[in-house]
Amino acid sequence: MKTKILLILCLFAVAAQAQFVTNSKRVADVYFQNKEYYAAAEYYKKALQISADSLGFIVPYGFENKIKEESPKKDDYEYCVFQLAESLRLYKNFTDAEKWYAMAKDFSNPRYVLSMFWYAETQRSNQKFEDAIASFNDFLEKYKVKDGYAARARTEIASCQFALHELRYPRLFRLSRLQNDINDKGSNYTPTIKGGNFYFTSSRPTGSSGKKEVFTDRNVKVAKKESPFLNAVYVASGNPLTEGISIKKTAVDGKDKESAAPAFHPNGKVAYVTSWTALGNKKIYQLNATPGLGQDWSEPIELGSQINVKGFNSMQPYVTKDGKYLVFASDRPGGSGKYDLWYALIRIDGSLGAAVNMGKVINTADDEQAPYYNAAIKKLLYSSNGKVGMGGFDFYESEGDFGKWSEPMNVGYPFNSSKDDLYFTPLDNADTEGYISSDRESVCCLEIFHVKRDYLVITGTLLDCNTSKPLADAVVTLSDSVQQFKSTTDEMGKYTFKLNSNRGFKLNAGKDKYFSKAISFSYDQLVQKDTLFSPELCLIPYEIDKPIVLKDVLYEFNKADLTADSKDKLDHLYAIMVDNPTIEIELSAHTDSKGKDIYNLDLSNRRARSCVDYLIGKGIATNRMTSKGYGETRPIAPNELLNGKDNPDGRALNRRTEFKVTKK
Numbered sequence: 001m002k003t004k005i006l007l008i009l010c011l012f013a014v015a016a017q018a019q020f021v022t023n024s025k026r027v028a029d030v031y032f033q034n035k036e037y038y039a040a041a042e043y044y045k046k047a048l049q050i051s052a053d054s055l056g057f058i059v060p061y062g063f064e065n066k067i068k069e070e071s072p073k074k075d076d077y078e079y080c081v082f083q084l085a086e087s088l089r090l091y092k093n094f095t096d097a098e099k100w101y102a103m104a105k106d107f108s109n110p111r112y113v114l115s116m117f118w119y120a121e122t123q124r125s126n127q128k129f130e131d132a133i134a135s136f137n138d139f140l141e142k143y144k145v146k147d148g149y150a151a152r153a154r155t156e157i158a159s160c161q162f163a164l165h166e167l168r169y170p171r172l173f174r175l176s177r178l179q180n181d182i183n184d185k186g187s188n189y190t191p192t193i194k195g196g197n198f199y200f201t202s203s204r205p206t207g208s209s210g211k212k213e214v215f216t217d218r219n220v221k222v223a224k225k226e227s228p229f230l231n232a233v234y235v236a237s238g239n240p241l242t243e244g245i246s247i248k249k250t251a252v253d254g255k256d257k258e259s260a261a262p263a264f265h266p267n268g269k270v271a272y273v274t275s276w277t278a279l280g281n282k283k284i285y286q287l288n289a290t291p292g293l294g295q296d297w298s299e300p301i302e303l304g305s306q307i308n309v310k311g312f313n314s315m316q317p318y319v320t321k322d323g324k325y326l327v328f329a330s331d332r333p334g335g336s337g338k339y340d341l342w343y344a345l346i347r348i349d350g351s352l353g354a355a356v357n358m359g360k361v362i363n364t365a366d367d368e369q370a371p372y373y374n375a376a377i378k379k380l381l382y383s384s385n386g387k388v389g390m391g392g393f394d395f396y397e398s399e400g401d402f403g404k405w406s407e408p409m410n411v412g413y414p415f416n417s418s419k420d421d422l423y424f425t426p427l428d429n430a431d432t433e434g435y436i437s438s439d440r441e442s443v444c445c446l447e448i449f450h451v452k453r454d455y456l457v458i459t460g461t462l463l464d465c466n467t468s469k470p471l472a473d474a475v476v477t478l479s480d481s482v483q484q485f486k487s488t489t490d491e492m493g494k495y496t497f498k499l500n501s502n503r504g505f506k507l508n509a510g511k512d513k514y515f516s517k518a519i520s521f522s523y524d525q526l527v528q529k530d531t532l533f534s535p536e537l538c539l540i541p542y543e544i545d546k547p548i549v550l551k552d553v554l555y556e557f558n559k560a561d562l563t564a565d566s567k568d569k570l571d572h573l574y575a576i577m578v579d580n581p582t583i584e585i586e587l588s589a590h591t592d593s594k595g596k597d598i599y600n601l602d603l604s605n606r607r608a609r610s611c612v613d614y615l616i617g618k619g620i621a622t623n624r625m626t627s628k629g630y631g632e633t634r635p636i637a638p639n640e641l642l643n644g645k646d647n648p649d650g651r652a653l654n655r656r657t658e659f660k661v662t663k664k
Contacts, residue, residue: 025080030222032087041087047080057088057096059103078107082115089118092419092444098122116142117149121156124391127418129160129167136160148365158388165481166390166413169503172454173415177441180243182236182448186229189437189446190261190316190370191240191425195268198236199250200448201260203229231258233273240435241450252287252297259300261423263317263326270350272317272326275300282313284328306344306354309333315369319346322375325402326352329369337365341382343402361405362398369393370422374431380405381431383422391418395436409483412501415451422446458521459496462489462509465538470494474511474539480504507537508579514539518579540576547588547658553611560606562614570614573659577620584663587611588628592651593639597631604629611657626662 028043041057085100101119104112120135136153143150182188186203193199206229233252238245252259257275264271269289276282284307285300307328308314314330327343332355335342340363345353362368364386370393371382378401383393387408394416396408410416417440426434432453437446458478462471470493478485478497487495499505510516517539542548550573553566562570577583589607591600608627616622632639637650 025076027222028080028083028087032083035090037087037091041084041091041093044080044084044087048077048084057084057093057100059099075109078104078109078112082107082112085115085118089122092439094122094125094419095443098126113143114149117153120153124156124160124163125418127163129163129418133157133160155388159391162388162410163390163413163418166416169501170414171412171501172456173500174452174454175414175436175449178240178448178450180240180245181247182240182245187231187445188448190423191435191437191448192262192264193425193427194264198240198245199262200234200236201231201262202234203231203445206230206232231260233259233262240448251295252300257300261316263319265319265346266321266323270319271297272303272319273300274315274317281311282315283308284314284317303352306352313339314342316371318371318373320373320375324375325373327358327371327373328355329367329371330355336360336363337367337386339367339369341368341371356402358402359405362408367393370424372424372426374426374429376429377431379431380408381411381424382408383420384408385420390416390421392420393422395421395424412482420446424451453500456499456502457496458499458505458507459494460507461536462493462495462511463536463538464514465540468538471511471514471539474509474514477508477510479506479508509537509539511539513543514541515576515583516579517575542661544664545660545662547660550657550659553657555607555610558603560603560610562610567614570611571618574615574618574620577615577624582664583661584624585659586626586628586662587615587659588630588657590630590634590654590656590658591632592654593632593635594651601629601631601633604631607657 024043024046028040028047031037031040031043045057081100082104085097085104088094088097088100098119101115101122104115105119107115116135116139120132120139123129123132123135136157140150140153143153177183182198182200182202184202184204186205188200188202188204190201191198233250234247235250236245236247250262252262252271252273257277259273259275261274262271263273271287271289273285273287274282275285284303286303287297287300290296290298302308303314307326307330309330309332312330312332314328314332316329318327319325320327324346325343326346327341329339330342331339332342335357341358342355343358344355347353357363358368362380362382364384366384366386368382368384368386371380373380378399380398380400381395382398384396385393387394387396387410389396389410390413395411397411398408399406415421415436417438419439421436421438421440423437424431424434426432428434434451436449436451438449439446441447460476462474462476463469464471470489470491472489472491472493474489474493476487476489476495478487478499480501480503483501485497485499487497489495495509505521506518507521508516508518517537519537540548550569552569554563555561555566556563573587577585587608589604589611591604593600595603605627606629608629612625612627615625632654635650635654636656637653638647639651639654641647
């Protein structure tokens with residue numbers, strides 16, 4: 001339930017005289033086995049002799065010391081502490097679950113060995129990422145069983161590291177929780193827009209006391225009234241972002257069934273919904289529009305075995321915007337793990353083809369749910385708890401066309417949180433604004449949030465360094481630590497990127513027969529801007545085996561030692577080598593005609609070698625460079641004038657350092 005039940009936790013006044021209530025423990029077990037976790041937690045509390053007027057499920061003062069006491073009831077106390085932590089976690093009260101796991105993780109009984117794992121997971125859910133990393137590492141040190149939990153712990157560590165990075169460099173999203181009655185008691189999720197109306201699922205109380213239900217376990221019987229928190233589809237008229245809305249329950253559920261996740265075909269004639277009973281599996285039903293008959297939709301019709309497989313669940317239908325495919329989540333056989341994403345072709349006559357698994361690029365060994373696909377931009381957005389992410393269910397984005405998918409990318413913080421984030425529905429065709437469901441601000445339950453993408457625009461011009469003319473058809477690549485974008489310059493050399501992140505970027509420009517060049521933008525440069533006009537980039541042209549003079553690379557007189565200023569000039573070549581990691585070069589040195597030929601050849605060899613050694617010292621691989629001294633054998637200007645007089649200007653041109661590309 002959404003609202004915290006306010007109870008004050010404490011031991012009975014006279015702890016020494018308190019008796020362990022075995023019946024409460026047995027009742028709690030029955031509730032737990034029937035997945036009634038809130039009720040189970042309440043009875044495990046009673047079994048632990050924690051007073052009914054205590055605050056929530058906070059560990060009372062002195063309770064941990066009592067657990068450590070050797071007594072005939074110690075095993076029962078430890079069992080109930082662990083089960084209370086489990087119950088709290090399973091109905092997603094991670095705040096209180098963490099405090100009880102903090103005790104259970106120190107129990108010596110091997111049956112509670114996973115307490116440290118779940119303790120770390122609750123820390124992660126509570127955004128204590130560094131603490132969670134330490135706890136997962138502690139778990140890995142002590143847990144020697146070769147099963148999925150060790151692998152999960154390593155994935156969780158990677159997720160915590162990812163989350164810390166995302167919190168430091170947030171993506172450009174604005175989120176706000178809906179402040180009206182859409183987010184009422186219970187869970188509120190699956191926002192969907194049709195015809196100006198806002199549809200959603202809610203488990204808000206129905207107002208009826210329900211009927212009695214009996215849970216049994218051996219000799220224990222628990223009679224309870226059916227929960228008034230039943231899932232049903234509601235519709236809100238008016239703007240969901242304002243308080244002035246009206247909400248009513250729709251009639252899309254079948255008799256004695258709960259319903260959720262409505263999906264509408266773009267033709268307006270067909271809808272799909274997930275329905276189930278307390279004892280049955282979730283199945284997808286079809287409804288047909290019935291205009292003029294006094295009701296909007298027909299009674300739900302269960303879809304056939306191509307969608308609903310007996311004994312398994314199918315749920316969360318979504319119809320693509322072009323009306324071609326029904327996409328859904330199912331734990332049916334043939335998948336990669338628990339819930340996978342599947343799709344079925346919607347034929348022209350409205351019938352459905354056989355379901356096809358969306359493949360291992362999309363699906364993992366854990367759960368994939370809540371699909372959304374935009375056919376116009378060919379992007380799939382869905383939620384998964386089986387990949388590295390912020391925690392719980394995260395949104396992932398993949399490009400494809402149901403034949404092939406790109407590797408899914410985590411949408412990042414704050415679109416994702418450390419808890420569950422699912423069910424996107426757009427307000428525009430570009431998916432820049434819409435609604436999601438998340439329990440990030442709730443103890444246990446999903447709520448609906450409005451989300452809007454902001455953008456950073458990076459634009460610039462690419463030129464030829466020698467002519468200053470614009471370079472068309474060059475490829476400019478923008479990348480950060482997790483993503484990469486490409487743009488091709490227009491006839492004026494212009495490039496533009498529209499990005500949803502303001503973390504540091506590297507911009508790389510390349511064109512055939514030009515050296516590629518990269519520049520970087522730091523986070524500090526970007527964080528306060530919504531538009532960044534990059535400095536004009538220019539590219540240096542080159543041809544294989546055609547020398548390029550390195551200007552102002554100078555040496556001490558009659559020596560091969562580089563001057564400090566010359567090292568700075570060589571850094572220009574170093575940048576070229578870094579930005580063009582596949583090229584190989586010859587670096588050569590030349591002299592004028594003064595001095596003996598053999599001396600000039602040796603001097604130029606030593607000078608060329610000193611340049612290569614400098615670049616090796618900065619990290620350029622030795623096998624990418626050769627050095628060569630040509631002495632005075634390749635002048636590019638006369639050393640003497642026609643009248644026989646010395647030509648200082650010509651000699652200066654001949655005393656040069658060059659490089660040429662020998663291999664791309």
